[in-house]
Amino acid sequence: MTRRWPTQTGKSRRILWISAGSYNILRMLFTHLELKNWRNFRAADIKLQDRVFIIGSNASGKSNLLDVFRFLRDLVKPGGGLQHAFEKRGGLSKVRCLAARRFPQVEIAVEAVEGPATWKYELGVKQEQGRQRRPVVAHERVSLNGNRLFERPNSDDTADQERLSQTHLEQINANSEFRPLVKFFEQVRYLHLVPQLLRHPGLSPGTEQPEDPFGRNFMEAIARSPQKTRDSRLRRIEGALKAVVPQLKQLKMDKDELGIPHLEAIYEHWRGNGARQREDQFSDGTLRLIGLLWSLLEGDAPLLLEEPELSLHTEIVRRIPNILALVQRKGKRQILVSTHSTEMLSDPGIGGEEVVWLLPGNEGTEAVQLNSRPDLVAKLKSGLTVADAILPYTAPQRADQLSLALSHL
Amino acid sequence: MTANPIPIDIAVEDALSEAVAKRLLTHSGSKFVLGTIHRGRGFGYLRKTAPGWNRASRSRPLLMLTDLDDHACPLALIRNWIVDDIESNLIFRVAVREIESWILADWDGITTFLKIPRKYLTSCPPLVPEELIDPKAALIDLSSRSTDRSVKQRMVPLPNSTAKVGREYNPCLSEFVESVWDPNRARASADSLNRTLFRLADFSPVW
Numbered sequence: 001m002t003r004r005w006p007t008q009t010g011k012s013r014r015i016l017w018i019s020a021g022s023y024n025i026l027r028m029l030f031t032h033l034e035l036k037n038w039r040n041f042r043a044a045d046i047k048l049q050d051r052v053f054i055i056g057s058n059a060s061g062k063s064n065l066l067d068v069f070r071f072l073r074d075l076v077k078p079g080g081g082l083q084h085a086f087e088k089r090g091g092l093s094k095v096r097c098l099a100a101r102r103f104p105q106v107e108i109a110v111e112a113v114e115g116p117a118t119w120k121y122e123l124g125v126k127q128e129q130g131r132q133r134r135p136v137v138a139h140e141r142v143s144l145n146g147n148r149l150f151e152r153p154n155s156d157d158t159a160d161q162e163r164l165s166q167t168h169l170e171q172i173n174a175n176s177e178f179r180p181l182v183k184f185f186e187q188v189r190y191l192h193l194v195p196q197l198l199r200h201p202g203l204s205p206g207t208e209q210p211e212d213p214f215g216r217n218f219m220e221a222i223a224r225s226p227q228k229t230r231d232s233r234l235r236r237i238e239g240a241l242k243a244v245v246p247q248l249k250q251l252k253m254d255k256d257e258l259g260i261p262h263l264e265a266i267y268e269h270w271r272g273n274g275a276r277q278r279e280d281q282f283s284d285g286t287l288r289l290i291g292l293l294w295s296l297l298e299g300d301a302p303l304l305l306e307e308p309e310l311s312l313h314t315e316i317v318r319r320i321p322n323i324l325a326l327v328q329r330k331g332k333r334q335i336l337v338s339t340h341s342t343e344m345l346s347d348p349g350i351g352g353e354e355v356v357w358l359l360p361g362n363e364g365t366e367a368v369q370l371n372s373r374p375d376l377v378a379k380l381k382s383g384l385t386v387a388d389a390i391l392p393y394t395a396p397q398r399a400d401q402l403s404l405a406l407s408h409l
Numbered sequence: 410m411t412a413n414p415i416p417i418d419i420a421v422e423d424a425l426s427e428a429v430a431k432r433l434l435t436h437s438g439s440k441f442v443l444g445t446i447h448r449g450r451g452f453g454y455l456r457k458t459a460p461g462w463n464r465a466s467r468s469r470p471l472l473m474l475t476d477l478d479d480h481a482c483p484l485a486l487i488r489n490w491i492v493d494d495i496e497s498n499l500i501f502r503v504a505v506r507e508i509e510s511w512i513l514a515d516w517d518g519i520t521t522f523l524k525i526p527r528k529y530l531t532s533c534p535p536l537v538p539e540e541l542i543d544p545k546a547a548l549i550d551l552s553s554r555s556t557d558r559s560v561k562q563r564m565v566p567l568p569n570s571t572a573k574v575g576r577e578y579n580p581c582l583s584e585f586v587e588s589v590w591d592p593n594r595a596r597a598s599a600d601s602l603n604r605t606l607f608r609l610a611d612f613s614p615v616w
Contacts, residue, residue, distance in 0.1 A: 051576075314450075318424070325576035329562050346450050348423075349578050351570035371571050380571040383545075387450065 027300055027332045028184045030069070031118075032111035037097040037104075039064035042364035049354045051324055052336040053345065055390075056358030061365040062338035065358070066304045068108060069336070072121075072185040081170040082125070082135060092127055092135040099364035105138050112184060118145050119181045123167060136164040142178045149177050187301030193218065193291035195284040195311065218291060219279065222253060223261035225298075237293045244316060245286060249274055263290070284311040292320075296327045302334040309341040321347040345387035352380045357390060414442040415614055417470045417500075420462050421448050422455045426508050428583040429590075430474045436592045437609050444469065459490040459501075466499040470614045473499065476507040483601065497615045500608055505601040509544035512582060514595035514602060519548075522585045523564070524557040539599055545573060548582075 035044040040061030054062045067089075074085035089095050096106050109122040124138035140152040150168065157163050168174040175182050198218055222230060230253060238251040249266040256262055263279040265286075279287060288311045295303060309317040321344060324335050339345070345355075352370030359366045370376050370386065379389040419430045427448055434441045449458060455475050462471055480486040483503035487495065495501060504511055512519055513536065520530060541547050552564035552575075563577035575581075596603040 319580075322577050322580045325563075326580075329559060329577070342450060347576075347579070348574050349566070349572055349576035351566065351572035353570060377571055381573070383573055 027334075028112050028114035028119075028180070029332075029334045030110055030302060031113045032109075033068065034107070034109040035068065036107035036124075037100040038068060038106055038108060039095060039097060040358075040360065040365035041065070041367065042097050042099045044365075044367040046356055046367050047353070047369065048334075048336075049351075050328060050332065050334050051321075051354050052334075052356060053321075053350065053354055053386075054336065054338040054356045054358065055340070055345065056365070057360065060358040060360045062358060063306060065356070065367070066190070066306065066336060066338055068110075069188050069302065069304055070190050071108070072110065073188045073190075075167055075169050076182050076185045082137065082167050083165060086125075086135045092125065097364050099362070106135075107138075112181060114180065114184075116145075117180075119143070119178065121169070121178075121181060123169075128165070134165055136161075137167060140167055140169075142168070142181065144178070150174075184301070187299070188304065189295060189299065189301055190304040190306070191291060191295045191308075192306035193288050195282075195287040198287055198291075199280040218294075219261045219263065222263070222294065223255075233294060233297045236297060237290055240293055241286070241289065244289065244313075251290075285313065285316075288312060289316065296323070296335075300331050300333045302336065305335065305337045307339055307341075308337060309339060309344055314343045317341050317343040318346065320344050321350055325349065342387045345390075346385045348383075348385050350386050352377055352386065352389075355386055355390075412440075414439055415470060415612070416444045417441045417472055418444040419446045419448075420455060420458070420471060420473045421446070422475060423448070423508075424579040425512075425582050425586070426474045426476075426504075428586040429504075429508055429511060430472055432586050432590060433592060433605065433609060434472070436606070440609075456490050460493060463491050463493060463496050463499050463501075466496045470498040470612070471500065472609075473501045474508070475503055477503050477505045477601075478507065500605075500612060502605040502608065503601065505539045505599075506541060507544045509548050509582075510538035510541060511595055511599050511602045512586065512590065513538040513541070513544055513548060513551075514597075514599035515590050515592075516598070518589045518591055518594060519585065520551070522589045523552050523560050524555045525551060526554070526556055529554045537598065539601060549574060 029050055030048045033044070033046045033048060035041045038044070041064070044065075054065055056062050071085050071089070074080045074088060075082060086092055086095065092106065096104070105124045105126045107122070107124045109120065112119045112121075120141075120143045122139065122141040124140070125135045126138040128134045128136045137152060137157075140150075142149045152168065153164060169182060169185070222234075225233075234251050234253065238248070241248050241251060247267045247269065249268050251263065251265045254262055254264045263282070265277050265282065266274040267277060268274045282290075288308075292305070292308050295305075308320055312320075320337075324337070327333060328335065337344075352373075355370040357368045357370060359368060370380070370390065376389050380386065417434065419427065419434075421427045421430055427446060431443065431446075434443055447458075447462075449455060455473065459473070462473055465471065475486070477483060477486060480489070480503075483505065486503055487501055491501075516536060536547075538544060538547075549565055552560055555561055555564075560581070562575065563581040564575040566572045566575050592602065592606060596606055
């Protein structure tokens with residue numbers, strides 16, 4: 001009897017297919033976020049999908065919500081930690097919600113899921129009593145599938161109060177049991193590319209932010225990636241850019257005489273060889289689109305995008321949700337976007353469960369999930385897009401007063 | 410003698426109608442040359458701007474394409490939207506019931522594109538796309554039977570989502586319309602499309 005290898009049967013192909021799928025599922029995702037006294041939010045309880053759109057008027061706390069994930073990253077990144085994360089944000093008093101009253105602690109709880117494993121990390125921070133007034137751990141807990149791995153403050157902390165100035169998350173000795181969670185926090189990426197900084201690196205003060213979300217070192221980041229990866233990404237970006245900037249012929253990375261890396265594009269024009277341009281000559285829109293596409297192609301960790309619609313034409317903005325979905329279909333990467341854009345939210349494929357709507361009020365900002373409001377769900381289910389359903393509410397109520405106020409100047 | 414191509418603008422409300430309108434113009438060979446595409450955002454955009462397009466079409470022909478949705482018949486919709494006389498350069502066409510009906514009308518094309526196995530097709534009742542109450546839902550239901558996982562991911566909304574369509578519904582169907590959809594195949598089972606094609610074929614602008 002001849003034995004057939006399993007791979008030769010149709011059935012086994014199916015098995016391979018399933019295992020390829022489950023590999024995708026094994027990416028970790030943030031699924032739940034609870035906040036107390038975090039910046040604008042006196043309290044918030046948000047379920048997170050793999051794609052999240054955070055919307056709200058100006059100063060409603062969109063960036064502050066994304067900042068929670070950057071805070072977690074600051075706790076665990078090399079050179080980071082509790083003290084660093086608060087110093088960077090101007091201290092505990094700057095982070096604590098202005099609407100906070102009797103309850104002084106800042107609390108964060110996140111749930112992250114990786115296949116069958118559900119992690120939960122909870123952190124409460126209060127001000128140290130006495131002279132130093134540092135932010136210290138009020139409580140810290142990690143659990144896996146409901147089983148608590150540790151809880152602080154424990155007896156060691158009671159014996160040595162100094163320990164409370166650090167989280168277990170930031171200590172290699174203490175975090176071995178929940179290293180996957182630590183690695184996950186560390187990999188979170190944030191992008192808010194500012195074209196002006198990219199063109200004129202001298203404009204930005206100091207170098208206190210090594211991760212550089214604003215793109216000052218964006219060129220170096222591209223240059224640092226392995227050549228093969230870089231070339232393949234740049235080719236894909238070039239392909240996408242051509243659809244938008246038809247004159248663009250070639251996009252590549254080059255070094256100048258001083259060894260500083262530059263992006264270079266060849267634009268077709270009436271001369272035979274076209275015109276070479278470096279990134280400092282690119283338009284704001286081109287630069288932001290390159291930044292957006294590069295960060296989407298880079299890695300599979302959660303990505304925080306701050307208003308990706310800026311400087312882009314509405315036709316491109318409309319397609320951003322589709323582009324995100326395309327990236328996610330290939331890699332299951334979680335993407336959180338803050339936006340003002342009606343165009344972006346007019347995609348019919350955006351569900352209410354993906355949208356977190358921030359409503360500022362006297363008692364801080366309230367974070368509302370669209371699928372928790374029956375009136376809005378009814379609108380969405382009848383086929384209206386998120387933009388149609390809610391944008392009338394999100395416009396500043398007294399925007400007309402803006403021009404009135406200026407007319408008296 | 411070949412006449413000069415007729416410059417024509419398009420006014421639509423969503424990406425899919427835009428793809429269909431463009432495809433209809435290319436289907437007419439070199440008779441038309443596409444001018445500007447006016448794609449407004451949001452529910453009710455066309456309805457609000459329709460009288461304006463009607464007047465604007467005096468200086469340049471315009472193809473306006475919309476869904477019938479809940480209206481009783483195309484004529485009622487047109488009368489409701491535009492009170493003035495309809496200009497002869499305005500080609501105002503209404504897809505019965507939705508633009509998706511026209512897509513489903515090319516049954517061979519769409520089932521091949523979405524990779525639907527034959528065994529599901531035989532179990533389907535003969536389809537009259539214009540009589541479907543919710544052609545979008547029919548299209549989604551069809552996509553959920555695809556053998557291609559990426560088709561399902563693109564077209565079908567996630568369970569428990571309030572979205573009625575998948576995350577890449579528009580790009581996926583626009584791709585179909587541009588590359589596969591055959592208006593000639595589809596016109597046999599969609600009368601409103603058939604009439605639209607006749608109207609485009611007969612059209613000559615009045616200057």
